[in-house]
Amino acid sequence: MNKTFNQIVFSVTKLNKTHIQFAMMLLALVLLVLGAGAPEDVGGSGIK
């Protein structure tokens, strides 16, 4: 029982770390694209 619990705790911990790493990578990529790109919509006036 204790072993199973430890396994679950280990899996959840691992999953969380993976998720955090993925979220960080995704955020970094979004910021990189936003910062590197320079498209212009003239304040949204291009919406027709």
Next chain:
Amino acid sequence: MLTGMGYARWSGRTWHSPVFRAVWLVFLGFLPQLTAVYLPFTRDWASDELASAGLVWSQAILLLFTLINFKVPGMPVLAVGLAFNLTAILANGGFMPLPFETAQKFVDPNILSTLETGRRISNASKDILLAESNIVLPWLSDRFVSPAIIPYRFAFSLGDIFVATGAFWMCLGIQPVRAHKSGDS
């Protein structure tokens, strides 16, 4: 990213999210743009000169990040796009040039008449409105317009195309295939 996961599943491979080195450089590099262009409170406070300096420094730091992570699939393409945009910005006084002729294609005439040639579009913009004849390296400027079938119209540059392609490639997670040497596990 979803496309990448789907493609990996379809081709029977494992999807690999990109792994970056020195991620802190992205946050550091984006900070000047965040304050000078994106956050309403701070961008109202920043002068055009400060915003221009922030934009240049920001893209220079981001370019350094792309060079550090040059081996990440898609990053070389993104780096070329960023270098194109930075070159156009540096060559035209610190902002991305938007040709007046391009603006006529997608901006409402009433709004366009309020814009002044040679001035920044707004304090939320990275662009400066210029006549095409006054633009240095015009082929790197925001000279392309999104297709009319898309309701949201915007102008973009050759660098933006490279940036988007590089980012998409990165999200696909396609890793170069390495030949296995005998004895490799």
